[in-house]
Amino acid sequence: xxxxxxxxxxxxxxMIAGTAGAATLxxxxxxxxLKCGSNxxxxxxxxxxxxxxxxxxxxxxxxxxAAAVLGDPQAAEFVPTTPKTRFTALASGxxxxxxxxxxxxxxxxxxxxxxxxxxxxxxxxxxxxxxALGVSSAKELDGATVCIxxxxxxxxxxxxxxxxxxxxxxxxxxxTNAEAQQQYLAGACDVYTTDASGLAATRASFETPGDHTILxxxxxxxxxxxxxxxxxxxxxxxxxxxxxxLVAAEEFGITSTNIEELAKxxxxxxxxxxxxxxxxxxxxLGLDADWAKNAIMxxxxxxxxxxxxxxxxxxxxxxxxxxxxxxxxxxxYSPPFR
Amino acid sequence: MSDLSYVRKDxxxxxxxxxxxxxxxxxxxxxxxxxxxNSILTVASVYLIYTLVSSILPWLWSPTWSAGxxxxxxxxxxxxxxxxxxxxxxxxxxxxxxLLFGFYPQELRWRxxxxxxxxxxxxxxxxxxxGVPRKMLWFTGLYLFLAPWLMWGGAIWTPLLVIAGLALxxxxxxxxxxxxxxxxxxxxxxxxxxxxxxxxxxxxxxxxASIIPLGIEVVESRLFGGFMLSVWIxxxxxxxxxxxxxxxxxxxxxxxxxxxxxxxxxIEFIRGVPLxxxxxxxxxxxxxxxxxxxxxxxxxxxxIMATLFASAYIAEVVRGGLAALPRGxxxxxxxxxxxxxxxxxxxxxxxxxxxxxxxxxxTFIGLFKDTTLVSIIGLLDPIGLTGSIRxxxxxxGIVWELYGFIALLFFLSCFTMSRYSxxxxxKLRKGHS
Numbered sequence: 001x002x003x004x005x006x007x008x009x010x011x012x013x014x015m016i017a018g019t020a021g022a023a024t025l026x027x028x029x030x031x032x033x034l035k036c037g038s039n040x041x042x043x044x045x046x047x048x049x050x051x052x053x054x055x056x057x058x059x060x061x062x063x064x065x066a067a068a069v070l071g072d073p074q075a076a077e078f079v080p081t082t083p084k085t086r087f088t089a090l091a092s093g094x095x096x097x098x099x100x101x102x103x104x105x106x107x108x109x110x111x112x113x114x115x116x117x118x119x120x121x122x123x124x125x126x127x128x129x130x131x132a133l134g135v136s137s138a139k140e141l142d143g144a145t146v147c148i149x150x151x152x153x154x155x156x157x158x159x160x161x162x163x164x165x166x167x168x169x170x171x172x173x174x175x176t177n178a179e180a181q182q183q184y185l186a187g188a189c190d191v192y193t194t195d196a197s198g199l200a201a202t203r204a205s206f207e208t209p210g211d212h213t214i215l216x217x218x219x220x221x222x223x224x225x226x227x228x229x230x231x232x233x234x235x236x237x238x239x240x241x242x243x244x245x246l247v248a249a250e251e252f253g254i255t256s257t258n259i260e261e262l263a264k265x266x267x268x269x270x271x272x273x274x275x276x277x278x279x280x281x282x283x284x285l286g287l288d289a290d291w292a293k294n295a296i297m298x299x300x301x302x303x304x305x306x307x308x309x310x311x312x313x314x315x316x317x318x319x320x321x322x323x324x325x326x327x328x329x330x331x332x333y334s335p336p337f338r
Numbered sequence: 339m340s341d342l343s344y345v346r347k348d349x350x351x352x353x354x355x356x357x358x359x360x361x362x363x364x365x366x367x368x369x370x371x372x373x374x375x376n377s378i379l380t381v382a383s384v385y386l387i388y389t390l391v392s393s394i395l396p397w398l399w400s401p402t403w404s405a406g407x408x409x410x411x412x413x414x415x416x417x418x419x420x421x422x423x424x425x426x427x428x429x430x431x432x433x434x435x436x437l438l439f440g441f442y443p444q445e446l447r448w449r450x451x452x453x454x455x456x457x458x459x460x461x462x463x464x465x466x467x468x469g470v471p472r473k474m475l476w477f478t479g480l481y482l483f484l485a486p487w488l489m490w491g492g493a494i495w496t497p498l499l500v501i502a503g504l505a506l507x508x509x510x511x512x513x514x515x516x517x518x519x520x521x522x523x524x525x526x527x528x529x530x531x532x533x534x535x536x537x538x539x540x541x542x543x544x545x546x547a548s549i550i551p552l553g554i555e556v557v558e559s560r561l562f563g564g565f566m567l568s569v570w571i572x573x574x575x576x577x578x579x580x581x582x583x584x585x586x587x588x589x590x591x592x593x594x595x596x597x598x599x600x601x602x603x604x605i606e607f608i609r610g611v612p613l614x615x616x617x618x619x620x621x622x623x624x625x626x627x628x629x630x631x632x633x634x635x636x637x638x639x640x641x642i643m644a645t646l647f648a649s650a651y652i653a654e655v656v657r658g659g660l661a662a663l664p665r666g667x668x669x670x671x672x673x674x675x676x677x678x679x680x681x682x683x684x685x686x687x688x689x690x691x692x693x694x695x696x697x698x699x700x701t702f703i704g705l706f707k708d709t710t711l712v713s714i715i716g717l718l719d720p721i722g723l724t725g726s727i728r729x730x731x732x733x734x735g736i737v738w739e740l741y742g743f744i745a746l747l748f749f750l751s752c753f754t755m756s757r758y759s760x761x762x763x764x765k766l767r768k769g770h771s
Contacts, residue, residue: 040716041729048726050432052441052561056729079560080726082716085621089716092625094636178728178737205735207412315731 024096024228024235025069025286033075036062037095040080042177043201044310044318045101045121054078057309058099060299061120061226061243065097068242068291073298083152087112090229097239099226101195103153113230117240120225120302122322122331124218125157126196128203131211133190138217142167147180147189154194157220177202195222197310197318204315238285245274245292248334249301251325256300263293273337281337302332393422400424403431407732429733430743436727437720437743440563446491446555450566453488456481457573465758482577489562489570493553495546499539503531559637563718565747571637572706575644579705580698582645583652584691588682590657601653608650613708616643621715640712648705655701659694660686692766699759703752720744 028034038058039046046056059078066076081089081100090098091113101123102108104116129135138161148155150173162169172189174180181202184192192199196218203209226243228236249255252271254262263275272278276289285291299305303325310318324330354360358367370380400420405411405428415424430437439447460481463474483497507527515523547553562570589601608616620639628634663686671681691698713722724740727733 039729040718040722041726043729043731043734045729047729048436048441049730050436051444052436077558077560080716080718080722082714084618084714085716088622088625092622094625176725178725181735182737201731201734204731205408315734 024232025238028069028096032070033077034062034066034069034097035077035079035095036066037081037086037089037098037100038062038078039100040082042101042198043205044197044314044316046078046099055309057121057305058101060305060309061099061246062097063298064246064295065226065239065242067298068245068287068295069238071288071294073294087114090114090227093229096235097226097228101224102227104223104225104227105153108227114227115230115233115236116225116227117236118225118243119223119331120243121197121223123195123197123222123224124322125154125193125220125222126199126218127215128184128192128199128212129190129215131213135215138215138219139165139167141169141191143169144191145170145172145189147172147174147183147192149174149177149180149194153220153222158193161219181205197316200318201316204317234286238287241285242292242295244334245295245337246302246305247325247332248274248337249292249296250303250332251327251334254296254301255304256297259293259296263290270337396420397422397424400427403427406432408735425739425742426736427739429727429736429739433723433727433733434743436564437723437740437747438565440567440718440723441561442557442563442566443555443561446557449488449491449554449557450570453485454569456484456488465762488554489557490559491554491556493543493547493551495543495552496539499543499546500535503534503539506534507531559635562637564723565720565744567637567712567717567719568706568709568748569751571641571644571709571712572702574641575648575705575709576702578645579648579652582649584656584687586649586653587656587660590653591660605650605653608646609654613644613647614711614714616647617711617715619643636717640715640717644705644709647708648701651701651704652698655694655697656690658697659690659692662693663689692763695759695763695766699755703755706752706755707748720747 036059038054041047042056042058044056045058046054048054054076059076062076062078063073067073079089079095081095081098086098086100086102087108089095098114099120101121103123104119108114109116127138127141129141135141141162146158146169148158148171155171158169158171169191172183174183177194177198180192180194183189185206192202194202196214199214203212203214206212226239228239248270252268252274254271254274259275262271263277265277266272269278273281274292276282276291276293280289282289282291288294300308306318306320306323307313310316312319320328320330322331324332326333355364357363371377397420400411400415401418402411402414402424405414405426407428408426411424411426411428415426418424435444435447439450442450459474460478463470463472463478483501487494487497507530510530511523511527514526517523518526586601586605589597590605592598592601617640620643621636624634624639667685667689668681671685674681676684710719710721712719713725716722718726721744724744727740728736
C-alpha cells in the first residue's frame, strides 16, 4: 500500500517533469543556448581540448543543432553525464538533448519515455585479442578470460554470444575503459570486448598496436543516436532533421567549402530546398530559412564530421562501414527534403 | 704522611665517549644494528628501498615536459634507450591549468585565485588567535558573502541583499521581542530572512541591477572543475558543517525533547547513509522531485549534501569532547550563575572543542578527499577530468602521470591541514592534565 502511494507520487512528479519542457524549442530560443548532455570523455566522440572546448563526433551534432536553431555553433553548452546520470538529466530537463553514444533500444524508447531521433553512428560489439594468442575468430574463444565493463549492454551481449555458441568464458569485471586498457595490457584477461569504435580507439593508444588484433565478428547491434524527451515532437523534429540535413548534404555533395557557392542557387531543387533558397522547410520547423546551411557550416556534412573526428585520417582510424551513405552500401539514408 | 691522600681531590676531565657509541656509528649501532635480528631487518629494508627507488626513479626522471602527445613521449623515451619506459609529463604541461581550474574562463581565473588568497586572510583571525587584530573578524564575516560572489559573479546587489536579509532578521528580533516574547521573536528572526531570500532577493536584485548595473561577469557552475571545484566544495562544506555540527551536538545533549530527537534523528540518519547515496539524491532524485522549471544549481546541491554529511560526523566528534569534560565544569558554570548560552560559550565549548581538534580535523581531511566522489555524478573534479583528458586521442593511455599529479595536490593540502591541527593542539595545551 505504502509502496504504491510512493510510486504514484513518483509517477505524478514524473509526469509533471515530463510536461515541463513541452516546448523545448521555445525554451532554447529564449535562453539563447542549447544544453547538450554529452559523454564526460570518449575518444573521438566527445572530449574537451586543452582550452576546454568540447570536440568530437557527438559534439559536432550538438553544435549543428545549435547552429540550426540559434545560428551559432558555439551556443551549444555541454553538460557531462555518466551512464548512470544521463537519462535523469534528460528527463528532468537539465539538458535539452542527449548525444552520448546511447544505444537505441525498445525499453529506452518506450519505457523510459524518450524519443530517439535517428542514428548518427552504427556500432556493434567486437573483440580484441593479442596476436600472440593465435586466435583468428571469436568462435575460438572457448574458455577465455574476458575483460568486460559491468552494467552495460555489452555484458549481456557477451553472455548471449557465448551461450548460443556453446562456449564458456571467465569474466573479469572492470569499471572504466582506462582500467580495461591497463588490465588487458597487464595480461589479466585474454580478450577485451566493447563497442568496435571503442576497441579501435583503445588499440590506437597502445605502444605497439600491431601486436593486437580486432576479431572480425561483431556480435551485437548498437545503433547510437541522439534522443530527446518523449512528447515534444516539434523539438524531436528539429533534432531529427538536422541530422538528416547533415546526411543529405553528404549525399548531394554539399560541403563546408562549397556551401556558400551552392547557397546562391543551383539547378538541383532538393539542394535548394535544403539550403533554404526554395520552399519553406525552415518555417515548417519553426526555424530560419537557412537553418540547414548553418548546421552544415558548423562542422561540415556527415562525411566531413566523420573524417575529422573518427575517420581513417585520425589515430582512431574507423572505416565508414555501416555508416557509409546508402549509395555506397551503408545505412546512412536521409528521407527526402520535400 | 699528611700529603698522602687516597681520595682524588680534583675531577678528571671527561673523556670522549667511545667512537662506537656516538656520532653516526653510534646512531647506527643503536637504531639499525642493535642485534642480529635487527641487522637482518635493516639490510633487508635497505635492499627493498633500493629496488623500489631504482625502478621508480628512472621512470620519474624523464625529460618529456614538452611532448605534445603520448606517441611523442614514447619516441623521446625510446631515443634515450630506457628499458622500462618513462613518465610522459607532456600531459601535465598541456593540461595542468585544466586540472587546477576546470573550464573556468582563462581571463577570469584571477577570481578563484583571489578568493583562495582572501580565504587565508579571512581565516587568519580564526586560526591564529594571537598576533592578528580582532577587528579582522569583520572581514571574515564579509568574506562569507564575498567569496560566492567572486566565484559565480553576477550583480553586486545579490550579496548585499543577502546581508540585508540578515539585518532584517536582527531587526525583526529587536522589534518583536518586546511584543510577542523571546521565543516568537527568535522564530520570526529566522523565518523573516529566509522568506526574504527566497522570494525578494531575486526580483529586487535584478531591479537594482537594471537601475545601476554594477557587477562582474557571471560564471556558470558547469564551467567549475578541477582542483578548484574540490577546494571550493570542501571549504564551503567544512566551514558550514563546523557550525552546524556544534549546534547539532548541543542539540543532542539538550533537555528540550523536540530539539533532542530532531538532532538525534538527523545525525543517525545521515550517518547511516553513504555519501555517494546522498550525492545521487542531489544529482538525480532532487531533479525529479523539485517543481518543474526550477534550476537548482548542481554544485550548490552537492555542497548542501556534503555539508549535511560532514555536520553529522562533526556533531558526534564534538559530542565526544562534551562528554569528556568533567562534570564539575558544568556545575561550576551553573554555580557562577551563567545562563545556558554564556556557560556554553565561555566554559564548556572552548574546552570541548580543544579536546575534539584531532577528530574534527580528520573529519575535514576525510571530507576534502570525499569531494572526489562527485566525479561519479558527472562533475569534472580532478578525477573526473582524467577521464576527459584520456578521451583526447593524444593522451589516450596515460594513467600514472595524471593520478600522480592529483595525488600530489591532495597530499599537500591534507598534510598542511594535519600539520596545522598539531600546531593548534600544542598551542592550546594549557597544562592541566
